[in-house]
Structures are given as structure tokens and as C-alpha cells.
Amino acid sequence: MITQLLKDKRLRLTSFRKEVLQVFMDNDKAIAVSDIEDALNDFDRITLYRTIKSFIEKGLIHEIVMPGDVKKLALCAVDCNHEEGVHDHSHIHFQCKICKEVFCVDVPSLPNIDLPGYQIDEVEIQVHGVCEKCK
Amino acid sequence: MITQLLKDKRLRLTSFRKEVLQVFMDNDKAIAVSDIEDALNDFDRITLYRTIKSFIEKGLIHEIVMPGDVKKLALCAVDCNHEEGVHDHSHIHFQCKICKEVFCVDVPSLPNIDLPGYQIDEVEIQVHGVCEKCK
DNA sequence: TCATATTTGCAATATTGTTGCATTTATATA
DNA sequence: TATATAAATGCAACAATATTGCAAATATGA
Numbered sequence: 001m002i003t004q005l006l007k008d009k010r011l012r013l014t015s016f017r018k019e020v021l022q023v024f025m026d027n028d029k030a031i032a033v034s035d036i037e038d039a040l041n042d043f044d045r046i047t048l049y050r051t052i053k054s055f056i057e058k059g060l061i062h063e064i065v066m067p068g069d070v071k072k073l074a075l076c077a078v079d080c081n082h083e084e085g086v087h088d089h090s091h092i093h094f095q096c097k098i099c100k101e102v103f104c105v106d107v108p109s110l111p112n113i114d115l116p117g118y119q120i121d122e123v124e125i126q127v128h129g130v131c132e133k134c135k
Numbered sequence: 136m137i138t139q140l141l142k143d144k145r146l147r148l149t150s151f152r153k154e155v156l157q158v159f160m161d162n163d164k165a166i167a168v169s170d171i172e173d174a175l176n177d178f179d180r181i182t183l184y185r186t187i188k189s190f191i192e193k194g195l196i197h198e199i200v201m202p203g204d205v206k207k208l209a210l211c212a213v214d215c216n217h218e219e220g221v222h223d224h225s226h227i228h229f230q231c232k233i234c235k236e237v238f239c240v241d242v243p244s245l246p247n248i249d250l251p252g253y254q255i256d257e258v259e260i261q262v263h264g265v266c267e268k269c270k
Numbered sequence: 271t272c273a274t275a276t277t278t279g280c281a282a283t284a285t286t287g288t289t290g291c292a293t294t295t296a297t298a299t300a
Numbered sequence: 301t302a303t304a305t306a307a308a309t310g311c312a313a314c315a316a317t318a319t320t321g322c323a324a325a326t327a328t329g330a
Contacts, residue, residue: 046318
């Protein structure tokens, strides 16, 4: 499962990468670098940063940054056709103002945005509010 | 003009705040903290960070963070009814993949987002593509 | 099994942002 | 207009986040 995911993205199978990817699989929400650090026993911080960078470059995970919050990371959808830094996700990013957690929420389709004069490649929607658990 | 803007937001008029606000007025795009530093001659970094923080808290400017880019800042619309950290902007955030600049682009209305089970307070839309100048 | 390109781990360093505290300044009001 | 006072500033120290270069270790294709 994890092995196949790394192979599909043409990333060499190393035990550290498998460990890091497992942390993402264990979470149903977006996680910060510090969350990954907490989940690992013994690791090298520089290697972690490089692992994250290569996961992003290969389209395995994506960054989510909410104003006023630390950077978070989440798995890409399996069908995300990552190309030239552009992701193709049919989900929105939701942050709960109570628990502060960030979730990728699947939606049937994203609204169509039209900006006269601009070429649009990718639309990302960030929503703030209250999640199901905190309501 | 600048003076009135600060008064309206109940911020004390100091020469440093006027200088920083002027930098925002001189730009039609979102700017990074480093851009402000470059535009100022002699200043204290800590005071700059505190100035930015109070501008954000009073709803004078807002943060824009695009994945893989540094944090940027832009003036809020005059009618942004900032309350409890929630901004009310009828614009989208656009980043050009060529020049990397970030712009606030006004739109007549934002699309309505519906997420069953979630309470939605604020919607922010980030678009990537090619701007008018770079096309 | 081996050659090779990739990945890792370490040291050093850069960037970005915060806290505490004494001094200075803007503003309300007497 | 002078002054009391609450807010803002400037400095030192520090915390958190991230990057680069390089030698050693490892994964993978042939």
C-alpha cells in the first residue's frame, strides 16, 4: 500500500520515507511538520524537510497554509494529476475556528471562477467555520 | 488620507505607521515583509512585525499565503467589516506562475459554497494562472 | 553482484518571528 | 496648553522554521 504509493510516484523506497508516509496515512486531517516530528521516534530534521520537499514535488502531498496558522500538509488525492506545480484536487480546505484543525473536504465539483484578462490554471478554496465535531 | 485610514481603525498616528502604510499604498499588489524592509531606510525589525500585527488585528491589511511562497500582505478593502478575525472581502487572490506576483482581484460576488455538516463563516479563493501582463 | 545515482546524517548557517523591559511618544482631558 | 497615562518603540535575547555543502550509506537497474 505505502510501498506502492511511493513506487507510483517514482520515489525510492527508504524506511524513513515509509515511516513519514505512514504518519500521513494515520491522520484524516492536515498535519504540521511538528506533528510529524512528534510521531517519529528518532529522526534527522534535515532529512525530514527534504522528504517533505520531494513528496510535494512528486505530488504525493500538498501544502495548506491558512492565514495566522503554521503550514500544514496533507495527502493528495490518488487521481491528482500533479504537473508543473499545479495540483488537481476536487476538495476544499476547511479550518475550524474552534479546534483549529484543517481538513480536506471532498466536493462534487469546484465552482467555476472567471476573471476577465487572466488565464486560470488552478483554483483553491479555503473555508473557515465550525466543523461537525465542534458544532 | 493615510492619517484618516489609521484614525478610522483606531490606531495611533506614529510616523513609522504612516511610513509602513505608505508602502502598502504605493503597491497595487500583495507584498512580503522583506519588500517593506527594502522600501524603508532605517527601521527596527521588531517594531515592523508589531506594526504588521496591529494592522492585521485592526483590519487594515490581511495575510495571503500561497503554497510554496512566502507570506504576503495586502490592504483590506475599505468596507471590510473585520470582526473576530474574519474578513469580508469580495475579491480573490491570484498568483501568476510567471512573475510570481500576488494580486487581490475584485469580483462581483464570491461563489456560494455548501458543505453539509459544516458551518461556513468565511470563504477565501486562491487562483493560480497567468496574469494580464505575462500572457 | 556491482556500478551509480540517490538519499541520509551532520555541521553550520539563514530566515522568520517573538518576548521582556526600559524609554519615548501620542492622545485625551483638565 | 500642560500633563497624566496608556500605547508604541527600540534593544537584547531567543525561539521556530528552513536551507546548503559534503561525506557516508543505501536503493535500484543492469
